[in-house]
Amino acid sequence: MLEELKEKVFQANLQLVKYELVVLTWGNASAIDREKGLFVIKPSGVPYDTMKASDMVVMDLEGNKVEGDLNPSSDTPTHLELYRSFPDIGGVVHTHSSWACSWAQSGRDVPAYGTTHADFANGCVPCARGLTEEEVKGEYELNTGKVIVEEFAKRGIKPDECPAVLVHRHGPFTWGKDAFKAVENALILEEVSKMAFQTEQISKFDSNSDIGIEQYLLDKHYQRKHGKNAYYGQK
Numbered sequence: 001m002l003e004e005l006k007e008k009v010f011q012a013n014l015q016l017v018k019y020e021l022v023v024l025t026w027g028n029a030s031a032i033d034r035e036k037g038l039f040v041i042k043p044s045g046v047p048y049d050t051m052k053a054s055d056m057v058v059m060d061l062e063g064n065k066v067e068g069d070l071n072p073s074s075d076t077p078t079h080l081e082l083y084r085s086f087p088d089i090g091g092v093v094h095t096h097s098s099w100a101c102s103w104a105q106s107g108r109d110v111p112a113y114g115t116t117h118a119d120f121a122n123g124c125v126p127c128a129r130g131l132t133e134e135e136v137k138g139e140y141e142l143n144t145g146k147v148i149v150e151e152f153a154k155r156g157i158k159p160d161e162c163p164a165v166l167v168h169r170h171g172p173f174t175w176g177k178d179a180f181k182a183v184e185n186a187l188i189l190e191e192v193s194k195m196a197f198q199t200e201q202i203s204k205f206d207s208n209s210d211i212g213i214e215q216y217l218l219d220k221h222y223q224r225k226h227g228k229n230a231y232y233g234q235k
Contacts, residue, residue: 001058001067002040005031009040010053012179016095017048019187027095028073031179032083034090037061039083043070074141081145082175086159091179093186096171099193100186103127104166110192112213113199117192118221119232122161125189126151130168148173161226164189 012029016022025048030041040056057068063080065072073079079092103110103125110125112118128151135143148165152158163185164174174185203209225232 002033002036002038003053005033005040006056006058007053009042009056009179010051012091012093012183013042013051014048015180015183016093016186019183021095021097021183021186021190022048023096027093028075028079029091029093029179029183030073030076030079031091031182032089034087038066039079041072041076041079043068044073046070075144077139077142078145078148078173081142081149082173085145085149086175088160089163089175089182090177091182092173092175093179093182094171094173095186095190097186097190097193099190099197100166100172101170102197103193104171105169107168110166110189110196111211112218113196113211114213115217115221116195118213118218119225120185120188120192121164122218122222122226123157125162125164125166125192126155126157127166127168144170161222 009029009031016027016029021027025045028042030039032039037060039059041059043055043057046055055070057070057072058066059072059076060066061084063077075094082092104127107127109127112124128147131143131147144167163176164172166172172186172189174182174189176182176185199211203211224230
């Protein structure tokens with residue numbers, strides 16, 4: 001079942017290792033078949049160097065395992081909530097990449113300081129609120145997804161205009177049209193998180209430093225790549 005999608009999800013998970021976004025088993029990628037109402041996700045705690053495409057687990061949108069000999073990722077309920085709430089996304093990635101996690105652990109958004117960030121997201125990458133003790137002791141992973149969705153609704157952010165979020169004290173989730181795009185967005189998030197930190201460090205040496213991208217410049221870079229009249233790249 002969904003053998004082609006399993007292979008793609010397997011390869012996307014291997015890309016997390018290739019791009020040094022995960023160590024050990026700290027991360028997962030998934031992808032959904034919207035027509036069938038099923039998604040495929042990495043099994044829980046399986047090392048990347050022994051994992052096979054056939055190990056991928058098929059889930060339905062009610063959270064039931066449809067196919068697979070192994071347990072799905074412990075983050076499956078978070079992926080599920082994102083698929084149910086963001087109907088246009090096709091893939092989800094979660095990592096514990098160092099720079100993005102550092103911002104998440106500090107409880108801060110990743111600010112938009114330059115055009116590299118603006119090419120990626122139409123504003124800051126939000127850090128969602130922390131989960132309450134009750135939410136953590138309850139359906140923790142499901143509540144993690146709900147907090148992400150809540151944050152985007154509260155701020156009026158469209159998930160296609162910012163394909164990433166930080167979970168407070170936890171780490172990043174990214175998404176895209178498929179699992180490979182979600183991996184790409186995880187890589188970009190890690191880079192802009194690093195750049196933002198370095199920008200703030202450099203600014204400490206000059207009290208007159210001026211950091212923070214101008215709105216008109218952010219708009220230009222975001223729209224030229226993602227807008228209705230985008231002209232970046234090839235048609």
